[in-house]
Amino acid sequence: MLGLPGLPVNDIVRGVDVAISNLLPAIQQELRQLFDLLANRWARRWLAGVRKPWAQATESELTAFLRSWQHSPLLLLRSAYQALHALINAAWFGNPASWSAMGYQQPPQIMSLLP
Amino acid sequence: MTTPMSLPDPIAQGVADGWRVLDGASRQQDLQLHCDVLIIGTGAGGGMTAEVLAQAGLDVLMVEEGALRTSRDFRLLEAKAYPELYQEAASRKTADKGINILQGRTVGGSTTVNWTSAFRTPADTLNWWGERYGLHGLNPQAMTPWFDMAEARLGIADWQTDPNPNNSVLEQGCQALGLRHGRIRRNVRGCWNLGYCGMGCATNAKQSMLVTTIPAALQHKAGLLARARVERLLPTADGKALQGAEGVLLAADGHSLTGRRFRVSAGHVVLAAGSIGTPAILLRSGLADSHVGQRTFLHPVAICGAVMPQRIEAYNGAPQTVYSDHFMHTQPLDGPLGYKLEVPPVHPLLVGVTLSGFGQQTASLMQQLPHLHVMLALLRDGFHPDSQGGVVRLRADGSPELDYPLNDVLWDGVRRSWLTMAELQFAAGARQVQVIHEQAPLLSSWKETREMIAGLALKPLLARLVSAHVMGGAAMSSQPDSGVVDEYGRHWTLRNLSIIDGSIFPTSIGANPQLSIYAFALRAAHQLRAALKA
Numbered sequence: 078m079l080g081l082p083g084l085p086v087n088d089i090v091r092g093v094d095v096a097i098s099n100l101l102p103a104i105q106q107e108l109r110q111l112f113d114l115l116a117n118r119w120a121r122r123w124l125a126g127v128r129k130p131w132a133q134a135t136e137s138e139l140t141a142f143l144r145s146w147q148h149s150p151l152l153l154l155r156s157a158y159q160a161l162h163a164l165i166n167a168a169w170f171g172n173p174a175s176w177s178a179m180g181y182q183q184p185p186q187i188m189s190l191l192p
Numbered sequence: 193m194t195t196p197m198s199l200p201d202p203i204a205q206g207v208a209d210g211w212r213v214l215d216g217a218s219r220q221q222d223l224q225l226h227c228d229v230l231i232i233g234t235g236a237g238g239g240m241t242a243e244v245l246a247q248a249g250l251d252v253l254m255v256e257e258g259a260l261r262t263s264r265d266f267r268l269l270e271a272k273a274y275p276e277l278y279q280e281a282a283s284r285k286t287a288d289k290g291i292n293i294l295q296g297r298t299v300g301g302s303t304t305v306n307w308t309s310a311f312r313t314p315a316d317t318l319n320w321w322g323e324r325y326g327l328h329g330l331n332p333q334a335m336t337p338w339f340d341m342a343e344a345r346l347g348i349a350d351w352q353t354d355p356n357p358n359n360s361v362l363e364q365g366c367q368a369l370g371l372r373h374g375r376i377r378r379n380v381r382g383c384w385n386l387g388y389c390g391m392g393c394a395t396n397a398k399q400s401m402l403v404t405t406i407p408a409a410l411q412h413k414a415g416l417l418a419r420a421r422v423e424r425l426l427p428t429a430d431g432k433a434l435q436g437a438e439g440v441l442l443a444a445d446g447h448s449l450t451g452r453r454f455r456v457s458a459g460h461v462v463l464a465a466g467s468i469g470t471p472a473i474l475l476r477s478g479l480a481d482s483h484v485g486q487r488t489f490l491h492p493v494a495i496c497g498a499v500m501p502q503r504i505e506a507y508n509g510a511p512q513t514v515y516s517d518h519f520m521h522t523q524p525l526d527g528p529l530g531y532k533l534e535v536p537p538v539h540p541l542l543v544g545v546t547l548s549g550f551g552q553q554t555a556s557l558m559q560q561l562p563h564l565h566v567m568l569a570l571l572r573d574g575f576h577p578d579s580q581g582g583v584v585r586l587r588a589d590g591s592p593e594l595d596y597p598l599n600d601v602l603w604d605g606v607r608r609s610w611l612t613m614a615e616l617q618f619a620a621g622a623r624q625v626q627v628i629h630e631q632a633p634l635l636s637s638w639k640e641t642r643e644m645i646a647g648l649a650l651k652p653l654l655a656r657l658v659s660a661h662v663m664g665g666a667a668m669s670s671q672p673d674s675g676v677v678d679e680y681g682r683h684w685t686l687r688n689l690s691i692i693d694g695s696i697f698p699t700s701i702g703a704n705p706q707l708s709i710y711a712f713a714l715r716a717a718h719q720l721r722a723a724l725k726a
Contacts, residue, residue, distance in 0.1 A: 170544030171271035
């Protein structure tokens, strides 16, 4: 999803968990349904088009899956793609470990004055 | 001048000195409270009202769903700020998820996290309300003293510092194309020009409700109950007035229930929970007439990104200092939707979730973050006959949801605004431009981009739309049967209920709404004060 090699995947997964924990129960329930669906092998195969279990899927299979949901004529699949996109990108770009590669830093004139 | 070793936090100091502040999360028992005036919500409407009434000696209690967070909690960190300070961790969405909504949820409401843009309600909006809705008392001349008062209270003034490079791109593009543009006034005192207003102001320069009217009200013996969600208003036996309100206390995570409840009996109730929040409380209370929740507006925002040859560092510096209203005036007010052009601050998390695409494409754009310029077009909804806004409704668990259908008149405005923004960015020297749409590539020429935009599919969740301005949903009206409240926010049937927040606006404002809410709140609060003191 992020297109970057060598990322701290466990940290990103943890960041996704934290992000979900801050959402409304009604939205958490929707995400639960999405992850249950993705974990179902028939749904993975027929809705996501990924034959092998997720951990063994190739980069091109994953790309094809994401692209097909991103551009799907079905609003529901587009919203599922957007949910994955938002959670993963928030978890990574909200993590200070991602900042130096982007050349981003917080303003130094104030950071040392914060509690 | 010496550099201070740490930054002062006058609000935390006030609490330590004995202000009447209760935290719902730390209560071990149910709460029963009494007051003259219960104010539900502490944003632009509730904050202004609290100060006016508390200074008059009334016993005021403010109840806020969010937590009390003060400058020492503001660490310029998106991953901390969004869950702590925003509705639904800054990921609130319309029912079909087509529009992402930024709205505050903390003491001070959205004023604690807004980008400090201060515009008076445009004269054509006020005049329209007179002509169309019979609200003649709200004409620009009659409103002037209230704008003056709000501006004086909150230090709203011209911003003397140069715009940051992100804003300069908008200014230079307007100059190159001959479009009218101007500088944005800001509600700040002693601003450090950092650019992190959206994460709470760590230096207390932003004159939000958190650092102005709320502490003033607390100083006048008002009370504040934070992390407390009002579930419903409590009508009197004859159904003609309210006894107060009741609700649940929230745990330290801001969401879970502690199992403890609260109940407030009050002589007068001010509903100031914002658009979405205010209609939701009326709906949960079974006190909603057919207008409640209807015509809720968003200023839906279309977005266009650009890679500039020079460093922009759009995360540094006052976030919004340049605007253009050129396209607000190129067609009739109720014609094809006009749009206001502004730029947003560009911080990694928010831009990371907002940019379209994934994989290598996003990665290479994110690696150019310091060169990234982003432009916004805020569409003026609620004037065209086909622009009816959205409807607030309740989910099964009682939480509110805004259903805002995207229709042709809106999409027409979105496409025109993409064309404008891309042309402006190229005119200002952009190397590449990308409309924020899942099918839009990064392109290097205006001609190519223009042709590409003409072919883009106009569908939710392909085009990225966002909003930071929720307005309407409990509209004021000149006649009892055509709205929820009168022009002072007085409920048409419940005699001791006022609504004083952005939900009373009968259309969108056509400008960033904070100053409109402040001015209307001051007007309503002074009327209420006179009535309650009589």
